[in-house]
Amino acid sequence: MSGEVIFAVIEGPEGIARAMRRLSRMGVSRKRIELLTDIPYPPSLMGGETSDTRLPLFTSLGLVGGLALGLFLSVGTLLLYPLIVGSQAVISPPVFVIVYELTILGLVIMTFVGFVYENRIRKDPLRDWVIPADIDGHVLIVQVPPDMVEGRIRAALSEEGARILPIEDFEAERLEGEALVIEREPS
Amino acid sequence: MARLPNWARLPRYSGGPTRGLGQEAVPEAERQLAYEHQDERHEPGAYSTLQDAVADGTIEDVPPTEEELARMDAALDGIVLRSMTRVGAGYLLLAAVLGMGAASLFGAWLYQIFAGIGVAGINRPVFWGFYITSFVFWIGVSHSGTLISAILRVLNVEWRRPLTRGAEAMTLFSLMVGALFPLIHLGRVWKFYFMIPYPNVRELWPNFHSALVWDLVAILTYMTSSALFLFMPMIPDMATARDRTTGIRRRIYGVLALGWRGSQQQWHRLHLAMKVYTIVIIPVAVSVHSIVSWDFAMTTNEGWHSTIFAPYFVIGAIYSGVAALITVLIFVRRGLGLQDYITKFHFDRLGLILLAVSVIWFYMFFAQTLTNWYGGNPVDRELEHLHIFGAMAPLWWFMVVVNVLLPFFTLWFKRVRRSLPAMLVITILINMGMWIERFLIVVGSNVRNHLPFDWGDYTPALPEIIIAAATFAMFAFLYVALSKALPFVSLWEVKEGWRLDKWRTQGIVEGETEPAQEPRGASPPPSENRPEEVPA
Structure with a gap:
């Protein structure tokens, strides 16, 4: 312009x-x-x-990334290195606490990253x-x-x-x- | 009909203008007016009298004009920014005392690290003592700030505006304090990395089925979310501070302002981000204290293994958090001279919330106690006996008096809710009661655990007492430091609130009930500025 x-x-x-x-x-x-x-x-x-913003994209990426990280840590690593405790199945409800928290963590961090990107980096x-x-x-x-x-x-x-x-x-x-x-x- | 006097709207700036802080925008005549009416303004009941007069119709509450709003803006900027830039002897003394208190925490901790965890009073059968009690207490206090702020934002409650920042800061600071305790409790703190998943030759990973690992992840998530929830709406105020300060402060605020200019795009993004945070942080806050409760409930100990422990802990956390918020606001209001922004009206409303929460907490407490007692399990019966008639009875009865009876018989009365000394005493007592409640839960089920041959007693040792007490100094120190570093009141949100108030009654543009708006989708009108139309 x-x-x-x-x-x-x-x-x-x-x-x-x-x-x-x-x-x-x-x-x-x-x-x-x-x-x-x-x-x-x-x-x-x-x-x-004037809603020219990519913030929802960052938020969605964070959501997916956090979910992937949560699944990797609490499901993937347990499948790789099974740890049987308390007569619970390797993949059982407790792992979803970790999945939930890490999903939210990814979402909030990436929303902030998106905000910084839009304010400081984007042309x-x-x-x-x-x-x-x-x-x-x-x-x-x-x-x-x-x-x-x-x-x-x-x-x-x-x-x-x-x-x-x-x-x-x-x-x-x-x-x-x-x-x-x-x-x-x-x- | 007389008009609501200007002095009733204007915040105090009788201390005189401060160059460079926005107060020069207030005309001399206006300052003089405020000064002359100082006594009138600060006379007890002056505002109530005016409100009554408005209600009677003897005084007309005309919304402020644009000029008046501009003056109110300048005065607010001046008060908040001045509190950030002026450092007096009293402030330094207070900071020094609190800093020494906070330092004693680290001193006692250091001693424990060198001497070993044996210097603490925790030993078989009580492995969770003052440290875990304080951990639960501070995580509980952290609960309410962000949660209250988020709920009030979602519900679009207008009176939230001057309070939200203090509430959000409370969450962050109490989390910072609370998160120390698992480390302190570890004893050999250098083993902390066992909680973190990392590739190692023994192929050992944290046990993700353990509630203690949930704690780590949940607190990390909550602390990150709370920090961003506090920081994001502060960005426009950082820009205000950047534009009104000089030197190193200007540079620091410039970095923190993240290039904020106040463009409509930026406001739009901020609103969008805050919408995400506000919605997301409510379930996160609930999940965090649920997980803290599951540290206990996932065991088979009597008194802990309960399905209602999560909601019981959550409501207890909100209860102590609201009480702590009121306590903090009373001090901050006075310390920073924010009497015209954080008013008795706010304490009245927070008092009502506190009353409602206290009743819900009592319901949960009663349900938990009744169920344990009714089951007739001998260990449960013994635990209840210990609490109500045994060695812990003085603590238990104190808790019942200050957490059940005291709020119920005082907070119904508007006069009490609007009396700051009364609210200060009530909220401090409530939090003393809530700390004791945590102590009874944590230690009670250890001394009367599910293995009767292993019953015992617990006496806290000096390092535990010092560390637990010093956390209060550390929490206060963080607040005192914040008051000089960051704008304690959300400037833009308060200013926006004043305007929304006006726009609701008058419309945004005077004479128009609807805001000016071009029809959406309409074809653009013929240009009046094309080159061919320009006269030669």
Whole structure:
């Protein structure tokens, strides 16, 4: 995704609703818009869900992996090295306690791994745009579509009460890769 | 009609603004207002009077405006972040005292390692004494924090918001303390690796049929889940701390924030992950204490071999956990100045939960005792006699008084539930009773086991007493350390709660009962910004 990027500051949910509606009317795809807020707003206010996530995949992998590990340890190894205790069959109900716990363990660990992957590793063209910490309001980042004119989007957002951030005024500085100050997207 | 005064909404920030912590966002006039009404705000019953006035209709409870919400946000950030960054002499003294208490645990343990497990009081026939009692107790305390938090999240209970983090931290810390005891109890702690499956020349694997191996796996799963359940919702608050601090703190919080920016994608993922954790952690919590109970129930000892032991232990764990949570919150509320966020209303609600759980626990206790007694097994009868009339009777009766009678005759009253000194005394006594209950279970069935020729007595030795007592200092020390390292109140969840409250009555966008939404599936409207439409 290439092209100009607009940064704007919006205050309050009404401002968000107005700006998002206006961008939607202008035909700007939801995928080209990033809104940074300090609390989660309902997706309906943002013009719908943006559910582009692979988290369920990681969770499912964890579930299957944990189950496989549990079965290997408590069933597989018992078949390989049978240990008869308490006149119980080698494979009997107690082993399923281990299977259950390890299945859950795999699931919770992989869900976290998926979360880290999505936040830190997965490519996202809008993620490298970082913002100052001391901005008072919600920050809207719009990647201008190639067939649109940046000026019109700026003007439309301003009409809806958004404050356009003059990014040239910010000193380009980066703190250990953390999102703190505005910086141009690496090409 | 008069409007609910602003000072009634605003948290205390009479201590003055702290630059860089968000409080500069609070206008001077507002701070002055809060300062002037300080006495009024902290007068006993001030909030109740206002609530009555709202109910009567003499005061209109208009939801706060966006500006007021912004000020409330800034004040909350300021209070929580300030508590993380300011370290006073009192804090250092407290941390030092608790740290020394925690250190005594390791000192006594080290002595036991060098001198041998013989220095402990455990010996035939009582091989499970103070250590296993403390293990069961702390695993029990750990039970409630995460479970309560998860259940309140599932039920979408709004008042949970300022409490969940403290509750989740309690689970993690008590698990950390509890998980030490199997190691301490081992004596030769370096043999711990026997529990871990690894390829070896003798082709020996842990016995997966043993309840002790279940313990290891279950505690590992629960500790991992609880840590992530605590950490995940903390990520946005780490980002807030990152953005409001400087130097090394900023770097540390930056790493812990995992690149959080607050984008809608990130919020969506967080909600998704929390949904998974919230659902999964409830059966995990139940399974863990069930497995702890099976350490006992899978034996043939009288008093232990019982089919209701798992639910009996689970409900006992919730009981002691809720009581511990109330105790912890009373201290933390005062220590961190969170009186405006963790209010008497919360203690009222937690008191009701405690009352309900105490009744269920009594039912399980009664069912267990009645069944053992009614069966007429001589060893069971002897065990009951030991508990009710014998050497353990003072402990047994103390437990009955503080765990059955005390909550039942006090927690019905709203006045008691809203009195913090009363709640503090009640919850501490309940947990003393629950520790004794574990002691009676663990040690009782050892001194009167199923082999009468092997009956005996148990007297704890000094290292056992020191270690068991020091765990309380260690638990408190972990909390004190947490208060300076992590945001104790979930900032974003509290802020979200304030807004949800407003949106429910006013709609998200003023004047619209439904939130603004483009129709799904509708074709995109004609663009107003195509190049050809741009004037030359």
